[in-house]
Amino acid sequence: MVEGSPPPTRLSSPSRTAGLSTAFVALAALCWGISGGIGGILTDQNWDPIVVSFYRGAIGLLFVLVWLAVRPRGSGLANPRLWVWSAIAGVGVAGNFAFYFISIAEGSVAVAATLMYCAPVFVYLVSFALKLERPTLIKWAAIAMVMMGIVLLTGVYKVGAGEVTLIAAGAGLLSGLSYAIFIFGFKYAAPHGSPQAILVIAFTVLAILLFLLGDAEQTAAVLQTPSWPLFVVLGVLGAGLSFIFYIVGLNHTAPAVASIVAMVEPVTASLFGVVLLNETLGALQVFGMVLILLTVTALSVHSRAD
Secondary structure (H helix, E strand, O other): OOOOOOOHHHOOOOOOOOHHHHHHHHHHHHHHHHHHHHHHHHHHHHOOOHHHHHHHHHHHHHHHHHHHHOOOOOOOOOOOOHHHHHHHHHHHHHHHHHHHHHHHOOOOOOHHHHHHOHHHHHHHHHHHHOOOOOOOOHHHHHHHHHHHHHHHHHHHOOOOOOOOOOHHHHHHHHHHHHHHHHHHHHHHHEEEEEEHHHHHHHHHHHHHHHHHHOHHHHHHHHHHHHHHHHHHHHHHHHHHHHHHHHHHOOOOOOOHHHHHHHOOOHHHHHHHHHHHHOOOOOHHHHHHHHHHHHHHHHHHHHHHOO
């Protein structure tokens, strides 16, 4: 509580504020999970995953531009370091969106979402290499368990007859690696400006990259297709509201709690794929998925508790 402010009322009590913030984080994760399912529908309709990713990011850019216009103070836009690190974050989120939808198009929503959830493992490995994080036996054991989960989920142990194609598995892991790049970029940009300014730069970089890499004919065709409402919903949920909810929610949510709540995303995406897209998972795949989700969550909680 700030000195000189009135005593908190029941509506503004710390516990109620924390509960509301956690709900925002959960809502963001739910939006991301649903966006994976919507991406699955669009790629099933033969839309280019890069084009789908472009519209997700471009619509998100509109939202964060409004956020920056409403809250312009402390943006840090005059700081060159903000631009450099935010641009790196933009490359990361562009790769995250694109590889995620490529993995969905080549495999399934459940597998893609679970592999992307491995992002904290990549963060650890990069941190170990840069000596930003001290490796411990627990962390290495957790990483080994995640790798075992990936083997079970993708079925790579079945020589020549894996459950998941190499492209689907590789793109899913690259989406996680790209998200790790976004995390690093955002982390190092944060001291130099506001979250909304960082996201404006990041999403602008994303929109430029994916527009150049995407199919120009399909990009234009989206504006006249009957599927355009799905693209709008994807952008609003997958990048517009979700990133704002998540950042606002983190202000009063314990990192360990946020790590656990984030499991809503892959679980929601998996249920969306199974229920609405008729995707199926074998018993070993389900076990591998659960092993990954529980281990990554425990690893994140353990790290924040250090």
